Amino acid sequence: MRVPRSRPDTPVTLKDIASELGVSITTVARAMKDGHKIGAETVTRVRDTAERMGYVRNLDGVKLRTGRTFAAMAFLSFSNEEEIGDSGSVGLLNGIHHRFAGTDYAVRAVPVTMGDVALDRLQDVVRGRGADGIILDHTELQDPRVRYLLEAGVPFVTFGRTELLSDHAYFDIDNEHAAWQGTTALLDAGHTRIALLDGDRRYTFVRQRERGYARALGDRGLIPEPGLQVHGELAADTARAAGRVLAERGADGIVCVNELSFLGARAGVRDAIGVAAGAVGFSVRTGTNLGDYLGTPIHASHFSRVAAGWMLADLLLKRIDGASASECQIIERPCLRSPKDTA
Amino acid sequence: MRVPRSRPDTPVTLKDIASELGVSITTVARAMKDGHKIGAETVTRVRDTAERMGYVRNLDGVKLRTGRTFAAMAFLSFSNEEEIGDSGSVGLLNGIHHRFAGTDYAVRAVPVTMGDVALDRLQDVVRGRGADGIILDHTELQDPRVRYLLEAGVPFVTFGRTELLSDHAYFDIDNEHAAWQGTTALLDAGHTRIALLDGDRRYTFVRQRERGYARALGDRGLIPEPGLQVHGELAADTARAAGRVLAERGADGIVCVNELSFLGARAGVRDAIGVAAGAVGFSVRTGTNLGDYLGTPIHASHFSRVAAGWMLADLLLKRIDGASASECQIIERPCLRSPKDTA
Numbered sequence: 001m002r003v004p005r006s007r008p009d010t011p012v013t014l015k016d017i018a019s020e021l022g023v024s025i026t027t028v029a030r031a032m033k034d035g036h037k038i039g040a041e042t043v044t045r046v047r048d049t050a051e052r053m054g055y056v057r058n059l060d061g062v063k064l065r066t067g068r069t070f071a072a073m074a075f076l077s078f079s080n081e082e083e084i085g086d087s088g089s090v091g092l093l094n095g096i097h098h099r100f101a102g103t104d105y106a107v108r109a110v111p112v113t114m115g116d117v118a119l120d121r122l123q124d125v126v127r128g129r130g131a132d133g134i135i136l137d138h139t140e141l142q143d144p145r146v147r148y149l150l151e152a153g154v155p156f157v158t159f160g161r162t163e164l165l166s167d168h169a170y171f172d173i174d175n176e177h178a179a180w181q182g183t184t185a186l187l188d189a190g191h192t193r194i195a196l197l198d199g200d201r202r203y204t205f206v207r208q209r210e211r212g213y214a215r216a217l218g219d220r221g222l223i224p225e226p227g228l229q230v231h232g233e234l235a236a237d238t239a240r241a242a243g244r245v246l247a248e249r250g251a252d253g254i255v256c257v258n259e260l261s262f263l264g265a266r267a268g269v270r271d272a273i274g275v276a277a278g279a280v281g282f283s284v285r286t287g288t289n290l291g292d293y294l295g296t297p298i299h300a301s302h303f304s305r306v307a308a309g310w311m312l313a314d315l316l317l318k319r320i321d322g323a324s325a326s327e328c329q330i331i332e333r334p335c336l337r338s339p340k341d342t343a
Numbered sequence: 344m345r346v347p348r349s350r351p352d353t354p355v356t357l358k359d360i361a362s363e364l365g366v367s368i369t370t371v372a373r374a375m376k377d378g379h380k381i382g383a384e385t386v387t388r389v390r391d392t393a394e395r396m397g398y399v400r401n402l403d404g405v406k407l408r409t410g411r412t413f414a415a416m417a418f419l420s421f422s423n424e425e426e427i428g429d430s431g432s433v434g435l436l437n438g439i440h441h442r443f444a445g446t447d448y449a450v451r452a453v454p455v456t457m458g459d460v461a462l463d464r465l466q467d468v469v470r471g472r473g474a475d476g477i478i479l480d481h482t483e484l485q486d487p488r489v490r491y492l493l494e495a496g497v498p499f500v501t502f503g504r505t506e507l508l509s510d511h512a513y514f515d516i517d518n519e520h521a522a523w524q525g526t527t528a529l530l531d532a533g534h535t536r537i538a539l540l541d542g543d544r545r546y547t548f549v550r551q552r553e554r555g556y557a558r559a560l561g562d563r564g565l566i567p568e569p570g571l572q573v574h575g576e577l578a579a580d581t582a583r584a585a586g587r588v589l590a591e592r593g594a595d596g597i598v599c600v601n602e603l604s605f606l607g608a609r610a611g612v613r614d615a616i617g618v619a620a621g622a623v624g625f626s627v628r629t630g631t632n633l634g635d636y637l638g639t640p641i642h643a644s645h646f647s648r649v650a651a652g653w654m655l656a657d658l659l660l661k662r663i664d665g666a667s668a669s670e671c672q673i674i675e676r677p678c679l680r681s682p683k684d685t686a
Binding site: 011080083089091106108111120123124236240264266287304305 | 354397422423424425426427431433434436437440450451452453454456466579602606607609610613631632633635636637647648649
């Protein structure tokens with residue numbers, strides 16, 4: 001038997017497999033495809049040899065005939081955060097990757113700096129026909145990227161909703177419920193002056209969270225105080241500054257939009273009021289078990305970012321396969337995990 | 344003046360700009376290129392119009408003529424970490440992205456699960472000529488991916504070194520120094536039974552760190568105890584289990600490979616010895632300021648992951664432009680940041 005070819009940059013072809021086994025190319029092609037008119041033993045022998053020789057199914061023909069790229073592009077907002085770390089995109093990317101593994105699709109992440117719409121880069125991909133489908137996160141109410149993709153007719157899925165009248169595919173967590181849940185948990189634990197530390201109001205999910213926060217307060221006859229609400233493109237250091245201010249204003253509970261804002265706010269509260277910080281409660285929208293590792297117990301509105309990424313990729317595959325946008329809309333409720341001593 | 348065309352999927356051409364302005368295509372082409380034989384005012388007018396109309400320089404011609412893709416692929420190990428979060432890839436990706444922004448290159452991340460070599464996916468990219476250059480992280484001593492890329496002759500840069508005799512481009516931090524620095528800082532602060540909590544020994548950087556740890560102990564006439572060294576594909580929960588064991592074995596200082604292992608180990612030490620945990624010191628190889636946000640002071644071996652990513656991309660561009668591998672090798676020392684009370 002001959003040694004498999006060692007040049008790593010020339011792909012193994014059906015012809016190579018045929019001459020390795022001394023059979024016709026047609027036999028190899030049929031064995032690799034569906035085994036039509038070929039004995040089961042030959043099918044096995046051809047496929048084993050193909051695998052041993054490192055044969056990769058060449059999609060170039062399909063690509064040329066159909067114009068498909070077999071690439072999915074994920075435009076994900078990565079925080080520029082050197083204070084603490086990631087704000088969650090890694091979990092999403094992992095989940096997206098897991099869904100596409102084993103399919104013909106390659107997934108590529110286009111990192112977008114938090115707060116940048118990056119419409120031009122999206123347009124480059126669409127105009128250059130660089131992907132069969134697109135995933136976006138951090139949607140805005142009248143998201144210009146979504147309007148563009150709707151008009152261009154490219155399959156896409158968003159992590160988050162918009163207020164556009166046109167249907168589009170999305171996966172989202174129930175953000176209003178998450179904020180309601182976190183605020184209510186703090187109220188149930190006896191906190192009374194509850195602050196909201198949240199993202200920029202340009203994002204749909206932030207608007208939904210504001211509503212949940214206000215509703216939870218309203219349920220107890222409380223009125224949201226403007227001085228206890230801080231919004232912005234959150235990073236740990238800005239959250240820390242906000243935490244200081246909120247503690248000085250007498251907040252005894254803080255509803256945090258993510259792990260970064262929690263760690264920042266917690267440090268800020270300590271800066272402001274020292275050991276008295278132990279009496280301030282926190283609820284956090286989170287995809288991690290961070291609370292289990294810290295001294296400070298938290299009320300977690302928990303959802304899995306890996307599962308969210310998986311769902312986004314799954315919905316995109318459905319859209320590429322022709323499912324309607326309205327069939328590809330999923331909202332999931334995060335579950336509350338309260339510390340044992342207050343639950 | 345006519346309205347810019349609204350079909351978003353048809354690119355604006357030089358011809359469109361010419362007819363918009365009522366000038367020749369040659370004039371537009373020259374104005375966009377170098378302004379040769381064209382008045383400065385026309386150059387400005389053409390370029391402004393091109394920008395307003397959303398003109399994107401089309402690289403297809405160059406791609407066809409040269410076989411270049413203007414894509415760089417970054418194979419980055421993402422942790423599957425749902426306990427705490429990212430182990431650092433986000434910072435790298437941010438830095439890579441910043442270096443390529445404004446160049447003709449698109450950067451795409453291929454997420455690799457920590458511990459997976461993903462040689463097959465690398466081969467797919469090389470065989471399919473999917474990138475002009477490649478970035479890899481988490482190198483091993485005899486890294487099969489590096490051997491493959493050397494043979495295939497594709498420009499690449501690694502985050503981390505190998506022990507291969509062939510020269511290849513890399514950026515790395517001085518891992519031996521980092522571990523020596525962290526261990527020495529704990530010794531200087533009065534700790535005597537210092538443990539090492541580190542990654543899998545398959546990785547070059549882990550071997551380098553072992554050497555630094557042993558050297559720091561040796562400098563004081565101490566001998567590393569096997570029972571105080573824990574290696575593995577680290578996640579927060581395994582680090583927590585390790586922290587428990589190390590505390591029970593009487594470790595009074597722990598040298599941690601990254602933020603995840605630190606947060607895990609810290610929780611594990613608390614599990615094991617409760618309030619006495621306050622006496623255990625930590626040093627952490629980190630790209631963040633996490634220590635500033637927690638109650639526990641740490642000795643940080645600090646390097647910027649964003650800067651590391653930027654350097655990796657910069658070296659890759661140099662390699663693509665023809666610089667030799669030996670010109671593209673950089674090692675940087677992390678700097679020690681000790682807590683104020685012990686420094």
